[in-house]
Amino acid sequence: MKTNRPYVTINKESKLKELMEALHKNMDNIKKFDGIAGIMLDGGMSRGYADYLSEIDVVIFLHDKEFQSYKEEKTPIALGITKMEGYLYDIKVLNYEEEWRKEYDSIALWDMSYAKILYDTNGELKSLFDRKLKTVRDVSAAEGLMFEAWWNYKLAGDIWLHREDILQGHYCLNNAVKPLLSALFIANSEYIPHDKWLIHMSRTLEWKPLPYDELLQGILYTGDMNLESLYKRQKSLECFWNAINDKLCGMLDFNNGLKLMHRGVFQNLERIIEKDSFTLSEWKEFSSISSLNYEPLFSFTEIKDGMVMIDRNKLNTLGEKELYDWFYDVVKAVRQESVMNNREVIKE
Known part of the structure; x- marks a missing residue:
């Protein structure tokens, strides 16, 4: 796993220490399940930050027999969103054997790549982590994302610029942002994060188009919602898209004048x-x-x-x-x- 990975840079007081202490005090209750393969912490706390809006995200992996049994009986603690001793938790139970067989998408891999193992007496959860996180970040997966971004910012963008429907134009440009930022994570050999963290975590990626903050604002800025604002925003997206395209083409040795898509x-x-x-x-x-x-x-x-x-x-x-x-x-x-x-x- 890379050590220089994207990280949280929120400039607010973090309650991580307080919430971690609350979690450890409640671990005995959380471990009351039968058939535990392991317990992990994910969510914002696993990425190093928590505030008064955070919940404590805990995932309990149970072996198949016990997982199936709990479908017919009450669990030792409440699942989903619940409170314990005044703190908000989100408790999830997963079937360990099923997770072992399942093919994880990029978001699930991203989540697991930051997750912390809280309980793993037999090393089963570590084995699952090792198995899943061996998944190679396939650079060629960015081809479809770059096409999706281009289709929205350029093909659809040109159409609505010509037709002068400003709102529809900005809507199409909005649809280019997510696939474009997702491709940026792939260009850094990173898993693609959940939408909730996509922009925030992108700021600390090792490689970014420069000047990044200026370009990032440009691809999101709607200005005065006039035709000129649409042209300017499309131009920012084009600069952003071209920089990422050049980076990805270089990584794949695809340098024949064509685009990655x-x-x-x-x-x-x-x-x-x-x-x-x-x-x-x-x-x-x-x-x-x-x-x-x-x-x-x-x-x-x-x-x-x-x-x-x-x-x-x-x-x-x-x-x-x-x-x-x-x-x-x-x-x-x-x-x-x-x-x-x-x-x-x-x-x-």
Whole structure:
């Protein structure tokens, strides 16, 4: 686990020490469950901060037999939001074996990566932590997030700028912020946090587009809610998006002039142009047959005699009149890559 991780920077008096003392005083009550595999602290306290608005978030992992039994009987303490000795708790019970098998999403991994083990006599909870937190932060997962951000700030943004609907325009720009900040966490090899902490924790990421505070304000600022404010906000989002895109492309060694959001389509086209035809089973190893129904594949492929056939002449002559510019950019890049590779072969 990285040591220089995002952290809480709230400039208010923290009640963490007080709440931790209250928790430890109540641990005997919390441990009254049968079949405990382990107990952990998560939520804001596990990330090093608590105030009068915080609850004490406790997760109790029970083995399957006891977990199922408690569905038919009362638990030793109340679950969910409850008070003990004047302090607010949020008590959750999980099935240890089920959690062991479950595939955690980024938010669950982010939560666990900060969580503190409170009770683990047999090391079972540590084993679960070790198993889950081995999950590699896949940089390529940012492709979809970057496309989502681009679709909202650029494609939809341009539409509503032209139509001069300011409120609808800002709404679309709002929808670009979350995927863009999520991609920023991936660019730092971090799990993506819960929305509640997304902006706050982003400020202490190791790498950020600069000047970060200025750009962050720019992507959120709605100004006077006039057309000019929409243009300015879109420009800030574009600067933010481009910086993250360049960082991610560098991490994936995808430096051919395209954007990260083009990478999946580009890699498929690169693979396709290596051959003139594929059996259906060969094609299904890297794509679906239904993908042939969509551009740019639709324009230069056909299924004939149980084979996917590639029309290279059509691929080489496709132009802006036949393809949406998003797809045309990828096709041009693949052509250029093919020409460069052929030149290298000739030189050899």
